[in-house]
Amino acid sequence: MQAHVLEGGFDNHAVDSSHAFRAVMTAMARPGQIATLQGALPPAPLSKAAGVVLLTLCDPETPIYLAPSHDSQQLRDWITFHTGAPFVTAEAAIFAVGTWQDLPVSAFAIGTAEYPDRSATLIVECESLSNTGAVLRGPGIKDQTALSLPKTDAFQSNAALFPLGLDFIFTCSDRLAALPRTTRVG
Amino acid sequence: MSDYNFAYLDEQTKRMIRRAILKGLAIPGYQVPFASREMPMPYGWGTGGVQVSAAILTPDDTFKVIDQGADDTTNAVSIRRFFQKTAGVAVTEATTEASVIQTRHRIPEQDLRDDQILVYQVPIPEPLRFLEPSEVETRKMHSLEEYGLMHVKLYEDISQHGDIATAYAYPVKVEGRYVMDPSPIPKFDNPKLEMAGIQLFGAGREQRIYAIPPYTQVVSLDFDDYPFQPTKADHACDLCGAEDSYLDELIVDDAGGRMFMCSDTDYCTSRRKNGHVGAQGVPFKEDAA
Ligand SMILES: [Zn+2]
Numbered sequence: 191m192q193a194h195v196l197e198g199g200f201d202n203h204a205v206d207s208s209h210a211f212r213a214v215m216t217a218m219a220r221p222g223q224i225a226t227l228q229g230a231l232p233p234a235p236l237s238k239a240a241g242v243v244l245l246t247l248c249d250p251e252t253p254i255y256l257a258p259s260h261d262s263q264q265l266r267d268w269i270t271f272h273t274g275a276p277f278v279t280a281e282a283a284i285f286a287v288g289t290w291q292d293l294p295v296s297a298f299a300i301g302t303a304e305y306p307d308r309s310a311t312l313i314v315e316c317e318s319l320s321n322t323g324a325v326l327r328g329p330g331i332k333d334q335t336a337l338s339l340p341k342t343d344a345f346q347s348n349a350a351l352f353p354l355g356l357d358f359i360f361t362c363s364d365r366l367a368a369l370p371r372t373t374r375v376g
Numbered sequence: 377m378s379d380y381n382f383a384y385l386d387e388q389t390k391r392m393i394r395r396a397i398l399k400g401l402a403i404p405g406y407q408v409p410f411a412s413r414e415m416p417m418p419y420g421w422g423t424g425g426v427q428v429s430a431a432i433l434t435p436d437d438t439f440k441v442i443d444q445g446a447d448d449t450t451n452a453v454s455i456r457r458f459f460q461k462t463a464g465v466a467v468t469e470a471t472t473e474a475s476v477i478q479t480r481h482r483i484p485e486q487d488l489r490d491d492q493i494l495v496y497q498v499p500i501p502e503p504l505r506f507l508e509p510s511e512v513e514t515r516k517m518h519s520l521e522e523y524g525l526m527h528v529k530l531y532e533d534i535s536q537h538g539d540i541a542t543a544y545a546y547p548v549k550v551e552g553r554y555v556m557d558p559s560p561i562p563k564f565d566n567p568k569l570e571m572a573g574i575q576l577f578g579a580g581r582e583q584r585i586y587a588i589p590p591y592t593q594v595v596s597l598d599f600d601d602y603p604f605q606p607t608k609a610d611h612a613c614d615l616c617g618a619e620d621s622y623l624d625e626l627i628v629d630d631a632g633g634r635m636f637m638c639s640d641t642d643y644c645t646s647r648r649k650n651g652h653v654g655a656q657g658v659p660f661k662e663d664a665a
Contacts, residue, residue, distance in 0.1 A: 204382035208434040209436075211390075211394050211431070212434055215397060215401070215574070218401045219574045246391070247394060248391075249388055251391075304519045306406060307396070307400075307409075328551075329588075329593075352403075357399075370403075
């Protein structure tokens with residue numbers, strides 16, 4: 191294990207993660223709203239925002255799938271040291287991290303009729319993130335908003351699965367936005 | 377503060393609750409199971425709400441707790457002090473100053489802003505429980521959107537009482553999908569469930585968390601010939617004169633004298649500070665507060 195694997199975590203885990211969670215929660219409650227996060231310095235190619243999300247939500251109870259874009263030994267070591275989360279196939283993952291191109295979206299758990307919450311949350315690393323592009327409507331959104339989604343039809347199909355479906359967090363550098371299954375992508 | 381975990385709960389428990397909250401927000405009105413922890417207070421004191429608050433509070437928050445609209449009951453004071461001590465939050469009794477409000481049985485009269493969060497203490501999260509005691513069955517009913525029995529029960533009210541008698545915990549349908557128990561708020565509060573703030577619901581004993589994101593459609597169940605009506609006592613507040621607030625009725629003397637006053641004490645006090653005086657009220661003085 192390289193020494194820098196030990197670095198880049200939260201300085202004060204309880205307080206840093208409380209701020210980070212509020213940002214993530216607000217993002218999930220208000221689809222399309224972009225938040226800036228602080229506190230983690232993960233090894234490349236993981237973005238700061240994606241690192242903060244993993245530190246805040248993941249532990250030995252949450253198996254993670256790393257897409258080929260993010261599956262390096264260095265990143266595995268960092269996640270293992272800071273969260274203890276095991277690495278699994280897409281089918282078994284609670285969280286997944288990767289670029290849109292590299293995430294096998296149709297392989298993840300979408301929940302069951304009686305437990306729609308047993309579904310994966312995908313952290314999609316993006317080159318840009320802005321309130322332009324696809325029009326979003328639905329819970330959490332007053333009237334409508336817009337977000338630079340990597341695609342539109344995949345998110346339309348996902349919303350059609352409601353109450354089943356995947357939930358997405360888009361990350362770019364130190365910023366993120368979320369798209370739960372309830373959001374209607376126009 | 378250093379003798380405690382931040383906000384009392386350990387980090388792994390908070391992560392588990394935080395993940396449940398996110399799924400709750402993604403599936404509005406659906407009850408997410410979570411592993412409720414023992415809290416240093418009895419279940420009747422809102423341990424579900426307390427655990428949700430513990431998972432969302434940051435040291436920058438200003439926290440308010442209301443119990444049936446009042447900030448000064450033993451329950452409300454205890455929970456406020458608990459987070460003041462364990463999370464280092466500022467506390468307030470003013471709705472407009474709070475960033476997080478934990479509530480038992482009321483929604484504040486003052487409309488919440490989009491930077492405010494309302495956390496409900498929930499005793500029985502399952503709206504179908506009194507129709508069907510089995511959790512396996514109610515879960516199946518939700519999955520199949522089998523809500524006919526709920527309508528039958530409300531309609532029986534009408535045939536027996538000439539009106540829908542359910543006055544508290546009046547069931548709602550969220551975003552056209554899940555029927556949800558809004559906790560024992562008076563049905564007067566139901567229209568306020570569509571709001572700008574985030575609403576989170578925690579049931580400790582029953583181990584359920586659910587949520588309503590801002591601007592989510594929340595419809596009280598009703599019938600074409602008996603539309604939902606958010607009723608309240610047909611009276612004005614005797615202290616502040618408000619005609620738009622939910623009222624508590626108080627017996628004030630042995631002769632059976634009655635008085636109506638706002639159940640939301642901060643709303644009433646704010647109005648009195650602004651010079652409003654009800655039929656039995658006296659002008660507000662800072663010392664008298
Ligand atoms: Zn009043």
